[in-house]
Amino acid sequence: MTASGADQRIVLITGASRGIGAETARVLAARGDHVVVNYREKRRRAEVLVAEIVAAGGSASVAGADIADPSSSKALVDGVVAEFGRLDVLVLNASGGLERDAAPGYAMALNRDAQTRLTALALPHLPVGGRIVFVTSHQAHFSATRAVPPGYEQIAASKRAGEDALRTMSAEFESGGVGFVVVSGDMIDGTIIVRLLERRDPDAVTARRDHGELPTVEEFATAVADATTVAAALGDTVYVGGRDYVAAG
Numbered sequence: 001m002t003a004s005g006a007d008q009r010i011v012l013i014t015g016a017s018r019g020i021g022a023e024t025a026r027v028l029a030a031r032g033d034h035v036v037v038n039y040r041e042k043r044r045r046a047e048v049l050v051a052e053i054v055a056a057g058g059s060a061s062v063a064g065a066d067i068a069d070p071s072s073s074k075a076l077v078d079g080v081v082a083e084f085g086r087l088d089v090l091v092l093n094a095s096g097g098l099e100r101d102a103a104p105g106y107a108m109a110l111n112r113d114a115q116t117r118l119t120a121l122a123l124p125h126l127p128v129g130g131r132i133v134f135v136t137s138h139q140a141h142f143s144a145t146r147a148v149p150p151g152y153e154q155i156a157a158s159k160r161a162g163e164d165a166l167r168t169m170s171a172e173f174e175s176g177g178v179g180f181v182v183v184s185g186d187m188i189d190g191t192i193i194v195r196l197l198e199r200r201d202p203d204a205v206t207a208r209r210d211h212g213e214l215p216t217v218e219e220f221a222t223a224v225a226d227a228t229t230v231a232a233a234l235g236d237t238v239y240v241g242g243r244d245y246v247a248a249g
Contacts, residue, residue, distance in 0.1 A: 008059060010084045011228065012036045012076075014067055014118070015094025017046040019191050020135065023221035024091060025049065028228065029058030036080055038094070040066045067094055067114045068106070077121040087125045089228045092118070092166075093135045095159060111158035116165045123169075128177030133227045134166055138245040141184040141237070146245065149204035170234055180234055181227040186242030189214040208242075215241035 011028050015021045017039040025035040026049075035053065037060055039046040046062040053060040061083075065076035080087050096110050119132060126132070139148055140159035148156040163182060173180045187194050187208045194205060194214075208214060223240045230238075239246045 009033045009088040010086055011089040012080055012087055013091040013093055014038045017042045020217055020221050021093040022049050023217050024224045027221055027225040029053045029060050034059040036061055036063050038063050038065055067118050068110045073118050074121055081125050087122055089131045090122045091133045107154040107158040112162040112165055115162040123176060126178045131179040131228050133224060134163060134182045135224055136163055136184045138184055138186050138242040142245050142249055167235055174234055181232050182237040183224050183227050184237055185215055185220045185240040187214050188217055188220045190217045
């Protein structure tokens with residue numbers, strides 16, 4: 001890890017040891033931010049990512065926490081603030097529920113309850129001009145009006161519930177001068193979610209590819225990184241890919 005400078009933003013990214021979260025960390029570190037790479041179990045993978053970022057001249061550190069656990073979430077935020085003295089950006093990237101061994105209710109506990117709890121814990125530490133970014137999918141964001149791929153129903157419902165719950169906190173965001181942006185993407189090529197869906201229902205993924213090339217991890221992560229700085233109204237949604245979803249919506 002390299003020490004963060006006083007002029008660097010401190011950016012906490014949940015679920016950042018792989019996939020979109022990891023690539024978002026790379027992009028933001030390359031832009032000069034200090035990224036805190038949150039992981040749940042894969043410490044070694046998170047450490048490898050941080051080493052890669054540091055070797056490239058960036059600044060990063062690891063922070064293990066299960067955000068579905070209230071005490072672990074509090075320790076995560078308290079630890080970041082204790083180490084760096086502040087928190088400037090929270091990227092809510094972690095999600096789950098498609099795992100075969102996931103307990104009933106886990107998707108809602110992680111994709112809704114954990115998101116609002118972590119946001120509430122972080123909000124008192126975010127400065128005026130700070131930013132919260134919630135990462136979601138078109139399949140969840142548009143789930144009220146579009147069919148959801150078989151096997152993805154719990155994820156879609158819980159992610160949409162998480163987005164809705166965060167939007168109810170808009171008055172708190174506004175009073176603290178903190179921005180809130182949602183980034184929604186079509187199925188993202190190369191992610192674990194797409195790989196799991198391809199095993200369960202390959203036709204669902206093929207159907208999305210028929211509408212055009214799916215966004216890559218790099219493209220989507222860049223959009224997430226951009227959302228931490230782009231001028232945006234409170235609650236704006238950034239769409240990546242899936243023109244048919246956006247046009248219909």
